[in-house]
Amino acid sequence: MPTASEKELKLLEKAAAEFAGKELVPNREENDKYPFGPFFDSVLDKAYELDFFHIVLPEEADGMGHGMRALCTILDCICQADSSLGGIIFTCTAAQEVLLAAGENKKLKQIASNAKKVADFLIAFPVFNNPNEIKPAAGAVKKNGKYLLSGNSEYTVLGDLAAQAVIPSKTDGQEGYSYFLIDLSDQGVQKSKPVHSLGLHACPAVDLELNDVPGDLIGKPGEGKQYFEKMTDRLNVAAAAMSAGIMKGSFKEAFEYSKMRSQGGKKIINWSEIKMILANMAVQIKIADMCVKSASQDADSRNPGWAAGSRAAAIHVQSAACDMTTDGIQVLGGVGYMKDFGQEKRFRDAKHLQALLGIAPLKKIKYIDSMIR
Amino acid sequence: MISKSEIKTLLDEEPRFNDITCSLQSVPKLPKALLKETRETVAIARKFNKEVVRPYALELDLKMHADPDYLPYDFVEKANDWGFYTMWLPRVFGGRGYSAPTMAPFSEELASACLGMANLVGVHYLGVSSLAATLNTRMIHKIFQDTVNGEKTGQPCLISTAITEPGAGTDVEEVELVDKADLSCYAEKVKGGYVVNGTKVFISSGHLSTWHILISYSDLGKPSENTVVLAIKTGMEGFSFGRIEKKMGQKGCPASELLFKDCFVPDENVCLDMHQMKFPRSKRAVATALLDDVLAASRAGVGAFGTGVARGAFEEAAAFASETEVEGKLLINHEWAQSMLAEMYKNVTLARGAYVETNYAIGLYGTTKDLLSKPMYYYSKFVPQFWIDKVIAPLLKKPFLTQMARKNRFKTISEKDQQLTSGMGSMAKFAGTDAGVKNCQMALEMMGQTGLRHDHRMEKLLRDSKLLQIYEGTNQLNRLNLFKCMVARNIPQAKVFEED
Numbered sequence: 001m002p003t004a005s006e007k008e009l010k011l012l013e014k015a016a017a018e019f020a021g022k023e024l025v026p027n028r029e030e031n032d033k034y035p036f037g038p039f040f041d042s043v044l045d046k047a048y049e050l051d052f053f054h055i056v057l058p059e060e061a062d063g064m065g066h067g068m069r070a071l072c073t074i075l076d077c078i079c080q081a082d083s084s085l086g087g088i089i090f091t092c093t094a095a096q097e098v099l100l101a102a103g104e105n106k107k108l109k110q111i112a113s114n115a116k117k118v119a120d121f122l123i124a125f126p127v128f129n130n131p132n133e134i135k136p137a138a139g140a141v142k143k144n145g146k147y148l149l150s151g152n153s154e155y156t157v158l159g160d161l162a163a164q165a166v167i168p169s170k171t172d173g174q175e176g177y178s179y180f181l182i183d184l185s186d187q188g189v190q191k192s193k194p195v196h197s198l199g200l201h202a203c204p205a206v207d208l209e210l211n212d213v214p215g216d217l218i219g220k221p222g223e224g225k226q227y228f229e230k231m232t233d234r235l236n237v238a239a240a241a242m243s244a245g246i247m248k249g250s251f252k253e254a255f256e257y258s259k260m261r262s263q264g265g266k267k268i269i270n271w272s273e274i275k276m277i278l279a280n281m282a283v284q285i286k287i288a289d290m291c292v293k294s295a296s297q298d299a300d301s302r303n304p305g306w307a308a309g310s311r312a313a314a315i316h317v318q319s320a321a322c323d324m325t326t327d328g329i330q331v332l333g334g335v336g337y338m339k340d341f342g343q344e345k346r347f348r349d350a351k352h353l354q355a356l357l358g359i360a361p362l363k364k365i366k367y368i369d370s371m372i373r
Numbered sequence: 374m375i376s377k378s379e380i381k382t383l384l385d386e387e388p389r390f391n392d393i394t395c396s397l398q399s400v401p402k403l404p405k406a407l408l409k410e411t412r413e414t415v416a417i418a419r420k421f422n423k424e425v426v427r428p429y430a431l432e433l434d435l436k437m438h439a440d441p442d443y444l445p446y447d448f449v450e451k452a453n454d455w456g457f458y459t460m461w462l463p464r465v466f467g468g469r470g471y472s473a474p475t476m477a478p479f480s481e482e483l484a485s486a487c488l489g490m491a492n493l494v495g496v497h498y499l500g501v502s503s504l505a506a507t508l509n510t511r512m513i514h515k516i517f518q519d520t521v522n523g524e525k526t527g528q529p530c531l532i533s534t535a536i537t538e539p540g541a542g543t544d545v546e547e548v549e550l551v552d553k554a555d556l557s558c559y560a561e562k563v564k565g566g567y568v569v570n571g572t573k574v575f576i577s578s579g580h581l582s583t584w585h586i587l588i589s590y591s592d593l594g595k596p597s598e599n600t601v602v603l604a605i606k607t608g609m610e611g612f613s614f615g616r617i618e619k620k621m622g623q624k625g626c627p628a629s630e631l632l633f634k635d636c637f638v639p640d641e642n643v644c645l646d647m648h649q650m651k652f653p654r655s656k657r658a659v660a661t662a663l664l665d666d667v668l669a670a671s672r673a674g675v676g677a678f679g680t681g682v683a684r685g686a687f688e689e690a691a692a693f694a695s696e697t698e699v700e701g702k703l704l705i706n707h708e709w710a711q712s713m714l715a716e717m718y719k720n721v722t723l724a725r726g727a728y729v730e731t732n733y734a735i736g737l738y739g740t741t742k743d744l745l746s747k748p749m750y751y752y753s754k755f756v757p758q759f760w761i762d763k764v765i766a767p768l769l770k771k772p773f774l775t776q777m778a779r780k781n782r783f784k785t786i787s788e789k790d791q792q793l794t795s796g797m798g799s800m801a802k803f804a805g806t807d808a809g810v811k812n813c814q815m816a817l818e819m820m821g822q823t824g825l826r827h828d829h830r831m832e833k834l835l836r837d838s839k840l841l842q843i844y845e846g847t848n849q850l851n852r853l854n855l856f857k858c859m860v861a862r863n864i865p866q867a868k869v870f871e872e873d
Binding site for chain 1: 544821848852
């Protein structure tokens with residue numbers, strides 16, 4: 001499998017960290033106001049110029065052809081600062097991975113080649129729902145050799161930004177579900193306003209209402225589940241990397257604040273109760289880092305059990321991030337709950353990301369099911 | 374089999390029998406009508422939730438996202454119309470005279486629908502208790518009358534409590550720490566009153582309140598013995614509002630900055646000044662009693678908030694599971710989901726038990742002890758209005774009554790009783806609020822992408838719940854206070870807040 005060299009990884013990490021520090025950190029609070037404030041278009045344009053959306057895309061589809069380690073490195077750095085952009089990269093990559101799992105490299109190349117701006121390149125995707133868990137609410141009917149999609153696609157992430165979307169849909173007379181590529185500018189597509197959500201405000205989702213929208217079948221009919229699972233196997237570790245990034249951001253802010261803030265006549269970092277909280281945070285980060293590094297290396301090398309490693313990493317790190325960001329606010333006390341600091345956003349984002357790719361407890365059930373089989 | 378003295382000795386061993394059976398001891402002593410009263414307040418809260426809170430809470434939250442400076446007067450006016458701001462003011466002060474223990478179940482109900490709304494009512498009573506704890510009957514009568522008139526005229530008159538400062542938060546709620554706190558709100562004694570300079574922050578309902586019970590200090594070097602409680606009215610010269618904090622949740626209840634710049638507060642607005650009156654106990658003991666009186670009850674109240682939001686999360690998750698098919702069958706019929714819902718139900722029940730038991734303890738050993746005695750309870754309910762107006766009200770303005778009330782309260786302070794009520798208040802606070810956050814997290818895990826959406830309410834509950842672990846003393850401080858009150862009392866070598 002394609003993978004980046006250590007040198008390339010270092011360069012990617014440096015580029016992502018610099019980008020995050022320069023473009024994301026200074027305007028985090030403002031960017032998080034969306035849709036009640038402007039969208040960070042210029043940030044998105046710059047991320048596109050830096051090829052952050054091309055990481056795992058094969059070279060023949062105009063991508064960088066890197067593996068999961070590279071993707072994890074970038075997502076980790078970006079989510080330390082603001083996971084909304086991480087969510088956009090992840091969503092687009094998930095859609096790309098569905099297409100790749102179905103062998104639709106040509107479609108991807110076509111999208112990449114025709115893209116004149118970032119919106120042309122982005123692919124919207126309902127990345128928080130596993131269609132095996134909650135069935136798709138859209139149906140596809142074949143007419144004159146072409147599929148037409150009708151119904152709803154709830155919470156389609158990037159639906160109001162991207163030119164196209166990958167949508168799961170039931171097909172007449174077919175078991176399971178299929179994926180379709182649709183043009184979001186089609187007149188049969190009705191978009192809701194951005195759905196206001198817990199976190200990732202600048203990674204917006206919309207509800208789509210489809211009315212006889214032409215759909216380009218991805219792979220084979222009824223094989224949607226297989227493509228989703230393949231994508232999930234690979235991208236779970238990337239989801240874990242996003243949560244690990246949030247954890248690092250939360251710890252850094254808590255640690256710095258505790259050195260500065262005094263209570264009861266001494267710096268709060270000298271209260272052993274606070275030290276214990278910080279120690280637990282630091283330990284969890286170390287474990288998360290080890291999980292992500294090991295699982296992404298395994299995924300890139302296709303080592304035995306790599307898919308299980310990727311899933312376990314996501315389950316563990318996402319859960320740890322939810323607990324840790326709760327403590328991250330607690331160290332700051334009242335100000336941690338306010339928008340002036342990044343902690344409240346990290347708390348929301350961590351919980352938001354735990355729902356990536358499906359319902360959290362079911363991910364555990366599926367994990368053990370895979371071992372039973 | 375066992376002698377009386379043996380029984381006494383054994384039951385005084387830890388855990389002390391009296392500490393672990395507050396409800397059992399309390400119930401036979403309570404007036405029967407209290408149950409009826411509690412049923413009524415819970416029913417009123419449920420009706421208010423259906424008619425006012427649920428239809429509007431999400432809309433208001435969204436409005437506050439769009440305009441963080443929006444002040445929810447509309448919500449406050451509704452609560453005022455329903456009589457919530459006088460409901461727990463005693464009849465002798467013009468209120469509706471509901472008993473204090475009925476407030477926590479009422480708060481749980483409101484909190485199960487919207488914590489912002491619950492706090493818009495609850496924090497007014499924090500102001501009420503802060504003022505009441507000073508036992509200054511003249512000021513209590515004056516300010517409560519304003520609230521009563523505000524209800525009659527449709528112009529809500531809320532009371533806030535101002536204690537937290539930019540440099541001091543957790544430590545101002547603990548007498549052991551306050552002398553080391555980085556305080557700046559200084560009340561300088563001048564002829565005819567005080568001049569206040571400084572800033573208070575995170576004051577819930579600050580912008581919405583007419584009266585502010587300000588905790589200030591006449592000597593910043595030794596605040597524990599120099600506390601001055603002042604009544605500040607919105608509009609007073611030298612007092613102004615600063616920013617409204619941009620909070621993650623509980624957006625319906627604004628957190629305000631209060632600014633004091635050479636603000637002259639006349640003597641008549643001094644609710645309590647440790648130097649102006651003689652107390653039967655040391656100043657430090659009085660300061661501790663004041664804080665404990667207010668915080669034991671308010672922390673139990675925050676425990677009820679936590680219970681409420683834990684219940685709200687449980688209800689949202691159960692409703693979602695009952696109507697959503699997951700992997701071909703309703704989620705409610707997945708065993709793992711049933712187990713999670715059972716766990717959430719357990720969290721609610723235990724959290725409720727904690728605040729209910731704490732309120733029983735306060736009724737037995739704390740501030741509501743006298744009020745809940747049967748003669749006093751029924752007298753306060755049935756004393757004729759003309760008697761209140763003609764005889765009691767004029768007496769309330771007399772300084773001797775304040776002296777008498779203080780003498781009675783502070784002379785009878787028992788360290789043992791204070792430890793129990795304060796420790797249990799802290800326990801109810803962190804048990805309830807941790808349960809609240811935990812249940813919200815569990816509900817969101819069950820609900821997947823649906824839970825993330827604002828229009829499905831659950832994400833708001835999580836955002837709202839997190840603040841509960843911070844205000845009324847962080848849960849970390851409350852754990853230490855529980856240790857100090859309930860554990861360290863038996864371990865002479867244990868030192869609290871003295872770590873090097």
